[in-house]
Amino acid sequence: MNPLGSFWAKLAHGFAPTIIEGDICQLGYEGSEGVRIQIENLNKSFGDNHVLKDINLTIEPGETFSIIGPSGTGKSLLLKHIVKLETADSGQILINGHDVAETGKINANRNFRYSMVFQSSALFNSLSVGENVGLWLREKQICGEVRIRRIIREKLRLVGLAGKEALLTSELSGGMKKRVAIARSLAMNPDLILYDEPTAELDPVTSDELARVIMSLKEKVNLTTIIVSHDLNFALYLSDRVAMIHDGEIIAVGTPQEIKKSQNPIVRNFIYTTTKGIKGEED
Amino acid sequence: MSLFTTIRDKLLNVAQGVGEMLALLCETVYYFKEAPRNLASIFRQMSIIGIGTLPIAMLVALFVGMVLSVQTGSELANYGSQEAIGAIVGISMVKELGPVMTSLLVAGRIGSAMAAEVGAMQVYEEIDALKTLEINPVRYLAMPRLIACLFSVPALVAFATVVGILGGGIVADINPQIDVPFSVYYDNMVRALSYKEIFKGLLKAMIFGGIIAHVGCYVGFKTSGGARGIGESTTRSVVLSFLLIMVANYLLTRIMM
Numbered sequence: 011m012n013p014l015g016s017f018w019a020k021l022a023h024g025f026a027p028t029i030i031e032g033d034i035c036q037l038g039y040e041g042s043e044g045v046r047i048q049i050e051n052l053n054k055s056f057g058d059n060h061v062l063k064d065i066n067l068t069i070e071p072g073e074t075f076s077i078i079g080p081s082g083t084g085k086s087l088l089l090k091h092i093v094k095l096e097t098a099d100s101g102q103i104l105i106n107g108h109d110v111a112e113t114g115k116i117n118a119n120r121n122f123r124y125s126m127v128f129q130s131s132a133l134f135n136s137l138s139v140g141e142n143v144g145l146w147l148r149e150k151q152i153c154g155e156v157r158i159r160r161i162i163r164e165k166l167r168l169v170g171l172a173g174k175e176a177l178l179t180s181e182l183s184g185g186m187k188k189r190v191a192i193a194r195s196l197a198m199n200p201d202l203i204l205y206d207e208p209t210a211e212l213d214p215v216t217s218d219e220l221a222r223v224i225m226s227l228k229e230k231v232n233l234t235t236i237i238v239s240h241d242l243n244f245a246l247y248l249s250d251r252v253a254m255i256h257d258g259e260i261i262a263v264g265t266p267q268e269i270k271k272s273q274n275p276i277v278r279n280f281i282y283t284t285t286k287g288i289k290g291e292e293d
Numbered sequence: 294m295s296l297f298t299t300i301r302d303k304l305l306n307v308a309q310g311v312g313e314m315l316a317l318l319c320e321t322v323y324y325f326k327e328a329p330r331n332l333a334s335i336f337r338q339m340s341i342i343g344i345g346t347l348p349i350a351m352l353v354a355l356f357v358g359m360v361l362s363v364q365t366g367s368e369l370a371n372y373g374s375q376e377a378i379g380a381i382v383g384i385s386m387v388k389e390l391g392p393v394m395t396s397l398l399v400a401g402r403i404g405s406a407m408a409a410e411v412g413a414m415q416v417y418e419e420i421d422a423l424k425t426l427e428i429n430p431v432r433y434l435a436m437p438r439l440i441a442c443l444f445s446v447p448a449l450v451a452f453a454t455v456v457g458i459l460g461g462g463i464v465a466d467i468n469p470q471i472d473v474p475f476s477v478y479y480d481n482m483v484r485a486l487s488y489k490e491i492f493k494g495l496l497k498a499m500i501f502g503g504i505i506a507h508v509g510c511y512v513g514f515k516t517s518g519g520a521r522g523i524g525e526s527t528t529r530s531v532v533l534s535f536l537l538i539m540v541a542n543y544l545l546t547r548i549m550m
Contacts, residue, residue, distance in 0.1 A: 093425050125425055132422035134414075146426045149433070151330070198426070 044071035044234040045106050045122045045201045047092065052101035054087060061087055063258040065101070069251075074228055074235040076245035078269075079255040080280065085238040086129070088255070089204050092236070093126050105202065124202040125195035129210050131187040133179040133194070139166070140175030143193045165193040168230070169223050185216035189223060196227070205237045209244050217244060224248055242284040246270065254280065314511050317431065321439050321507070324432040331437050338441030342403050343448055349402070350395050350449050351456045357390055358382060358457030362464040366471035375471050379481030382461035387486060387494045391454035393542055396501035399446055400534035404509040407438055408530035411513025412523045420514070435510040439503060446502025447495045454494070458482065493549045500545065501538050508534045 052065040061084045069075045077085050090096040092103055094110055103110045106122055133142050143162045147153050153161065166172055169189040182190065188208060195203050205224070209217040221244055228235065228248075239245045245252055246266040253263040254277050262269060262277050269277060328335060361382050369375040411434055414420050423430045462482075465473040512530040516522050 090421075095421050095424060126422070128418045128422055130417050132418040134419055134422075146428070149426070149428050194426075 043122070043201050044073070044232050045124075046071050046104075047202070047234065047236075048104040049088075049092075050102050050104070052088070052091060052103065053099045054084075054091065054096065055099055061258050062091075062098075065255075065258075065260055067253060067260060067263070069234060069236065071234055072232045073250045074224075074237070074248055076237040076239060076249040076252045077255055078239060078242055078245045078252055078280070081240055083255050084258045085240075085255055086206050089126065089206050089236065089238050092202075093124060093204060122201040123198050124204065125198045125200040126204040126206065127188065127191045127195055127208060129207040131184075131191040133182075133187055133190055135179050137179070138175065139171070139177045139179065139182070139190050142179065142190055143175075143197050145194065146198050161197055162193075165196045166190075168196060168227065169193045170219075183216075184211050185219060188212065188220055192223065192227075196231070200233060202234045202236070205235070205239075207239055207241075208237060209239060209241045217241065221248055240284075242281060256280075313515075314507070317435065317511050317514070318507055320431045321435045321510070324429070324436040325440065327432050327436065328440055331432075334433075334437040335440050338437050339445045341406075342399065342441055343445040346399055346402055346449055347452060350398055350453045353394065353398060354386075354391065354453035354457035355460040357394060358386060358460030358462075359464045361385060361390070361457075362461035362471070363468060366465055366468065366473070370470055370472075375465075375473050376477055376481060378465050378471060378473055379462070379478035380485030382465075382478075383458055383482035383486050384490065386454045386457040386461070387490055389542075389546075391450050391457060392494050392497040392501060393538065395450045395453045396446060396498060396505065396538050397535060399442075399449065399502070400505045400508075400538060401531055403442075404505040404534045405527045405531050407506065407509030408512040408516070408526045409523055411435075411510055412516030412526040415514060415516045416519055416523060430514070435506075435514075438510055439506040442502035442506035443499055444502075446505065447498040450495065450498035496549075497542065497545050500541055504537045504541060505534050508537060 047067070047069040049065050049067040052062055053060070054062040065088060077088065079085055087096060091098055092105075092110065097111065105124070108122075134145070137145065140159075140162045141148075143165055144158050147158045147161060162175060163172070166174060169192050171186065171189055171193065174186075174190075179187065179190070192203075208220055208224070212220065224235070224237075225248060227233075235248075237245060237248060246269065249266055251264065252266055252269045253260050254269065254272075254274075255261070256276050262272050262274050264272070270281065272278065272281075362378060365381050366375050366378045369378060369381075411420075414434070420430045420434075423433055462475050462478045465471045465478045466475045509530050512526045512533065516526040518525075
């Protein structure tokens with residue numbers, strides 16, 4: 011690196027010595043543990059609108075769990091409670107026994123990390139793909155720059171975007187943006203990853219590619235995954251268990267097979283409306 | 294809804310807004326300690342605010358200085374005291390026109406852009422993404438912008454003031470109605486200006502810069518409602534910045550008298 015480039019690199023990282031030199035990293039990349047999530051009697055209202063009503067759910071470590079249901083039923087809001095973007099009116103969410111609403115020592119000493127892939131991908135337009143993926147590592151200053159670059163390459167390769175570090179986010183398609191958002195989440199080496207409507211605004215082929223990326227992650231990294239989606243096929247294909255939320259209440263929980271065979275009329279209607287096929291060809 | 298309820302709600306909204314702005318200011322100032330590791334971001338903002346606004350600020354200042362000189366100089370010439378034009382233009386530019394005019398320009402150009410940028414990040418979940426990445430949005434977005442404005446606006450004001458004074462001097466020299474040589478104009482200006490006056494002007498500019506960045510970020514963080522909300526935030530940031538700059542200008546002028 012030329013002297014000017016070296017100076018700029020140091021300037022960009024605030025002259026913090028640990029971030030500039032070497033291959034060190036304080037973050038373990040040996041693999042994720044997965045976390046156990048317990049949601050107990052969770053309630054949330056906005057004015058007179060009672061959006062989440064007594065939600066009770068348990069998600070096991072390493073499980074891929076989907077929450078399905080029509081739009082506007084509180085699925086994304088439930089995710090936001092898990093990552094502390096919203097505060098519940100009553101009830102609690104425990105991750106590995108830690109109440110997520112608690113602040114201070116207990117939360118600071120937690121032994122897990124979580125990240126979220128947003129519906130809009132929420133990539134930072136002013137940063138390149140590589141800078142987006144490495145943002146958390148650079149901000150937290152827990153890895154050497156050499157190691158950060160290697161992690162960025164590894165995570166982009168995991169989502170099928172090897173060598174795309176230098177691209178700007180404006181140059182990416184919707185599916186690529188989702189994959190960069192997943193890589194950015196994976197750079198934290200999370201134990202819990204949450205996907206908010208991952209197939210929204212994606213065509214069926216891109217949705218299928220994304221499903222394969224999430225499936226391959228499931229094989230390589232043992233993390234707990236929560237997917238919120240109204241795409242029934244996507245959720246049934248990927249999940250170990252599925253919960254259906256309707257009008258702010260969990261009305262069914264089970265394996266994909268159990269959900270498909272559910273006799274609950276609301277579940278049956280949701281399955282029918284999303285898989286009814288071609289007009290005139292139904293049995 | 295009764296008139297009393299409407300007034301009460303409006304007052305409560307204003308009180309809430311003031312409280313939120315003060316809380317955000319305290320949090321932003323608290324994160325000044327993180328400035329050394331955000332130097333790149335601070336310099337990037339300084340470049341956008343300072344270098345980006347410099348040409349237009351200088352052009353505006355040049356014409357303001359020229360107009361001030363031609364109007365005041367012509368009047369003074371009627372009484373034969375046109376030699377005082379250097380002192381008048383100098384004091385006006387350093388104490389009032391330089392800081393206020395440049396700050397209003399920065400508020401329109403940069404404050405609105407800040408509100409739009411932060412507002413878009415709020416609407417498109419980027420700020421939520423920052424939170425899930427355990428990155429404090431105030432530290433990452435507001436602190437670098439506030440520090441950059443605190444230094445860039447006084448620098449811009451200094452350049453604009455010099456250019457405005459030069460413009461006034463040129464007009465005083467070449468305009469046959471005024472006909473004050475540049476050397477006389479300059480001597481009068483130097484005699485009238487003290488370091489204290491220059492410092493007061495730059496201090497005003499620094500405070501106005503802080504107002505612009507803080508309002509831009511506050512309005513940005515409060516944005517909701519998609520593209521329409523971003524547009525409204527842009528307008529709101531300009532109006533609020535203008536208003537606060539004017540109020541602060543009066544108060545600072547009164548305090549510094």
